[in-house]
Amino acid sequence: MIWISRKKDGGWAVWFASSEISDLEKLPGQLRGVLANPDFSSKVIARLFPQAYRDDPEREAEFQRLLRDDLLQRKLEGVAAFERTLANRKETRKLLGFSLVQVDLTGEELTLWMGFFHDMRLLIGTRLDITDESWQQEIDPRDPRAGEFNLLHKLAYIEETVIQALRKAEKWD
Amino acid sequence: MGAEYEPRNGYGNGNAYGSEFHAAPGQAPARTVEPDTEEKSKVDRPWNVVVWNDPITLMSYVVFVFQKLFGYNREKATRLMLEVHHQGRSVVATVDREKGEYYVSRLHGFGLQATIEQTG
Numbered sequence: 001m002i003w004i005s006r007k008k009d010g011g012w013a014v015w016f017a018s019s020e021i022s023d024l025e026k027l028p029g030q031l032r033g034v035l036a037n038p039d040f041s042s043k044v045i046a047r048l049f050p051q052a053y054r055d056d057p058e059r060e061a062e063f064q065r066l067l068r069d070d071l072l073q074r075k076l077e078g079v080a081a082f083e084r085t086l087a088n089r090k091e092t093r094k095l096l097g098f099s100l101v102q103v104d105l106t107g108e109e110l111t112l113w114m115g116f117f118h119d120m121r122l123l124i125g126t127r128l129d130i131t132d133e134s135w136q137q138e139i140d141p142r143d144p145r146a147g148e149f150n151l152l153h154k155l156a157y158i159e160e161t162v163i164q165a166l167r168k169a170e171k172w173d
Numbered sequence: 174m175g176a177e178y179e180p181r182n183g184y185g186n187g188n189a190y191g192s193e194f195h196a197a198p199g200q201a202p203a204r205t206v207e208p209d210t211e212e213k214s215k216v217d218r219p220w221n222v223v224v225w226n227d228p229i230t231l232m233s234y235v236v237f238v239f240q241k242l243f244g245y246n247r248e249k250a251t252r253l254m255l256e257v258h259h260q261g262r263s264v265v266a267t268v269d270r271e272k273g274e275y276y277v278s279r280l281h282g283f284g285l286q287a288t289i290e291q292t293g
Contacts, residue, residue: 047227050286052277067278074282118234118284125229132228156231163233172240172247 004165018099028083047126078116117159218293220273222266225286238283
């Protein structure tokens, strides 16, 4: 579960159940591991670093030469921001029997979280070869991929909550 | 015509989009009008920024990005997102190449699969 609320100073308060923290803490290392020595022939990295010119190898190479490093830095920044802010969490009250932790974020940090969760879902979803069909289906709990599949759904819920919070801040709804 | 209008490499070439047609010395300008227009149209043809479908990305995320990056309203952003979803791709902007590359890099920054291709 996740709750997000706007604070009076314009920042954000994000709450998670304490029991979820250990799963969340494992995420940054996974993405950083993939980004540390990016293998550009792997499908995960290909998804995280998309092509710009599909039919023009020369322009594609030039585009990537100029921009790939920026994109990598941007992703690493998201990983670092998530890790740093999650580490600064504070234990807070109990709600309906749940022990909660609170993470305080600036608007910029919440946007970085959105990007981080999106990248995490691209990483896991690509690894699982997710399709429109398989995304809709239930997975057999005995399937060895069930853990990652459920994590993908859980992160979708978190990402969706972040998106809705940011939409409200933009006054789009 | 020997002049090259399509730069091999657009980067660092400040004149990539506004290339002037240069008539060969001594040639009457009037004669160059027709080929000029024809050749120039290839260089000046705008570029489409295309976003591709991807089963992992949330629909609401795509709408968010289109609104944030292009300033589209919710209706337009949603219509484009649904086009991506149902047709596999959607042209989200038609602009000059420099601007198109900027949009593609921003879309990549948001983790969307975006490409650029010339119209026509």
